[in-house]
Amino acid sequence: MNQPDSDTSLFTRLPNRLRFVLVETSRAGNVGSVARAMNTMGFSELVLVAPRCADPLRDPEAIAFASGAIDVLEGARIVGSIAEAPEGSNFAAAVSARLREFSPPVWTPRQFAGHAAAQGELRPALILGNERVGLPNEIVEKCNVLINIPANPAYSSLNLSQAAQVLAYECRMAAIGDSLPETPIGFQGDAASVTQIEGMYAHLEEALVSIGFLNADNPKKLMPRLKRLFSRTQLETEEVNILRGIARQILKR
Known part of the structure; x- marks a missing residue:
């Protein structure tokens, strides 16, 4: 894959293209935790579909769990149905620990991240379900892919924000690669002759x-x-x- 120019790098564009969608979230704290997970990796577009908690963007628990990622909460949108959430997106990825008999192709987070980073015209939406019941089949079946995090098969249950963190991390790494920050960390003196x-x-x-x-x-x-x-x-x-x-x-x- 050709490397883009620095001023139009994939990572500078990906945060503006990738959307996190939470469906019927029950706990305001989880909304805040997801906002924090997104913000640590440089993403900011958050959409809540019919949240089950009252005022999830201003709830004290959400603000506390966001731990400073208030700008993500303040910029989040609340919509009444899943049909409104992907507006402006052209690629939907359902996230689920449960595989379905009838589902779109199953991808790992890394496969999705690589695809999202490489396709500059793609405006993907990551769709995560309710903490207890996950995503209903009718939503999964309408998505382009189903993302399954390859966790410990004996205990594969991830918290909502943990799943969001894994996905946000993989998307960031796919966009910027394995390079360390350009700014030197720690003391660096002159090399000896x-x-x-x-x-x-x-x-x-x-x-x-x-x-x-x-x-x-x-x-x-x-x-x-x-x-x-x-x-x-x-x-x-x-x-x-x-x-x-x-x-x-x-x-x-």
């Missing part, structure tokens, strides 16, 4: 000889092994200085 590292090795070897850890007349492979060890660390200048400081203190004694 070859001359600095060689000087450190000579200094360290002198210190090891002075304490009898290395036999200068019969060094065997100790220094090559130490060089191999340190070469895997990508030494920085400050780290070389620390090691030379240790060697200096050894030689003083």
